[in-house]
Amino acid sequence: MKLKKISEKQFQKFADQNPEITFYQTKSWANLKKKNNWDAHYIGLEDNDKIIAGSLILSKTLPIIKKKMFYAPRGFLLDYKDKEVLENFTKKIKEYAKKENAIFIKIDPYVEYKERDNNGDIVENGKDNSICVDNLKSLGYKHFGFNLMQDTLQPRWMHVIETENKTLDDVMKDMESKTRQILRKNERSGIHTREISKEELPLFKDIMQHTSDRREFVDRPLSYYENMWDALHDAGILKILVAEIDFTEFEKNTKEELETNKKELEDRIYKKENNILKMNPKKYEQHNKKNEQEIERLKKQLEKIQDYKKSFGNKKLLGGILFLIYGNEVLSLHGGTLDDVMQFQSAYTIHFAGLKYAVENGYKRYNFYGITGDFRKENPLYGLYLFKKSFGGHVVELIGEFDYIISPFWYHIYNIAFNTYHKLKNLKKKNSR
Numbered sequence: 001m002k003l004k005k006i007s008e009k010q011f012q013k014f015a016d017q018n019p020e021i022t023f024y025q026t027k028s029w030a031n032l033k034k035k036n037n038w039d040a041h042y043i044g045l046e047d048n049d050k051i052i053a054g055s056l057i058l059s060k061t062l063p064i065i066k067k068k069m070f071y072a073p074r075g076f077l078l079d080y081k082d083k084e085v086l087e088n089f090t091k092k093i094k095e096y097a098k099k100e101n102a103i104f105i106k107i108d109p110y111v112e113y114k115e116r117d118n119n120g121d122i123v124e125n126g127k128d129n130s131i132c133v134d135n136l137k138s139l140g141y142k143h144f145g146f147n148l149m150q151d152t153l154q155p156r157w158m159h160v161i162e163t164e165n166k167t168l169d170d171v172m173k174d175m176e177s178k179t180r181q182i183l184r185k186n187e188r189s190g191i192h193t194r195e196i197s198k199e200e201l202p203l204f205k206d207i208m209q210h211t212s213d214r215r216e217f218v219d220r221p222l223s224y225y226e227n228m229w230d231a232l233h234d235a236g237i238l239k240i241l242v243a244e245i246d247f248t249e250f251e252k253n254t255k256e257e258l259e260t261n262k263k264e265l266e267d268r269i270y271k272k273e274n275n276i277l278k279m280n281p282k283k284y285e286q287h288n289k290k291n292e293q294e295i296e297r298l299k300k301q302l303e304k305i306q307d308y309k310k311s312f313g314n315k316k317l318l319g320g321i322l323f324l325i326y327g328n329e330v331l332s333l334h335g336g337t338l339d340d341v342m343q344f345q346s347a348y349t350i351h352f353a354g355l356k357y358a359v360e361n362g363y364k365r366y367n368f369y370g371i372t373g374d375f376r377k378e379n380p381l382y383g384l385y386l387f388k389k390s391f392g393g394h395v396v397e398l399i400g401e402f403d404y405i406i407s408p409f410w411y412h413i414y415n416i417a418f419n420t421y422h423k424l425k426n427l428k429k430k431n432s433r
Contacts (some may be wrong), residue, residue: 003046003092011042014051015077016327020110023237023326024073024154025056028262032231034056038071043096045078045089053078053089059102064417067410068102074154075109080132080399083139090139093407095150103410108154109400113146116395120375120385130343133399141402148373148383152401155370157384160329161355161393168356174392179348180320186349188257190249192320193241193353198233201225204240207320225322232324241353242320242350243346251305258298318346323354328364330354366393373397376401 030040038058047055055076115126212219232238271277321335358366368388
């Protein structure tokens with residue numbers, strides 16, 4: 001077996017055949033990272049002139065020490081259960097890294113650890129890839145543990161819905177009834193999704209800025225989204241969907257619903273008074289009361305719609321989500337909602353549009369992406385999990401983050417510098433609030 005640098009074309013042909021392929025292991029992602037001073041290395045392990053393992057390796061020269069760090073985003077593309085191949089790849093990549101003056105190689109494999117259900121509980125006799133962790137550790141990889149919170153480069157915990165060989169009706173049956181109700185309500189409210197153009201990126205940035213201010217995290221600058229667009233959109237990887245409400249449609253649907261309730265009430269009273277309808281008096285009153293309550297609610301809703309029109313005009317942007325689509329899945333990466341229209345719960349409609357896209361285009365799964373592995377109600381991010389859980393699906397726990405250390409001394413120096421930098425950064429962030 002021999003390791004060698006291969007062309008972008010050779011690498012992508014190999015990578016796209018790997019079951020764990022993600023957008024992270026593409027030339028498009030490499031081109032995006034180049035804008036942040038990362039260099040791309042396309043590596044293949046050959047056996048009898050056939051590539052049996054490979055990886056996009058990103059490298060960056062560290063300041064002051066002028067050494068490099070290597071990072072294989074979402075890990076090497078190989079079978080981590082096959083220790084012989086993993087050992088050979090590790091040995092060869094170590095030699096290559098040394099020549100390139102790298103002090104360590106970081107990986108965060110896209111490999112599920114133990115199969116879990118929608119509640120986050122381990123499935124009895126389900127998938128178990130503990131051997132992958134054991135193999136990596138036995139070969140000298142430093143494991144960062146089975147963290148519960150979002151404190152790794154990429155999320156270790158995700159929430160996904162399997163969409164392969166499923167219809168949209170199949171997917172909807174697995175949703176909580178409340179979620180289906182919200183989706184139907186949003187449809188009646190005139191909420192629709194559409195894909196935005198590059199010229200509309202400032203609109204999405206505004207959504208993300210509102211969301212970051214509300215949730216107290218630091219959003220990226222507009223240039224980040226522009227660079228992502230340039231690197232990934234034309235390759236068919238990136239799509240940004242926004243939700244808008246059409247108040248004219250909302251008003252029309254409300255009026256129709258109001259008239260339906262009025263007619264039902266009038267017809268029932270007429271038939272009762274003219275002995276056309278035989279109904280239990282108690283049920284008769286209950287049905288009438290239900291119509292009367294709906295009529296009152298819809299009248300108030302029409303008044304609200306007029307207020308919305310005065311404030312926002314006929315249409316109003318509500319929220320948006322940035323999707324990355326590649327390989328086996330449709331993944332929701334970033335998303336948010338504008339503060340003054342949160343009551344419309346547009347995230348439900350946008351995620352449903354992403355789900356629909358996954359089903360109709362034959363993707364294996366829809367990935368809500370990051371959650372935490374702490375399923376206690378006291379967890380401040382528990383609500384995020386409950387929202388994603390309401391669509392059905394299940395929790396995915398990945399095997400985690402690993403470093404393969406090439407130079408222990410410089411790795412130690414790097415970690416001291418890295419930890420000091422982040423302490424100062426967090427202190428600055430805290431003082432700026």
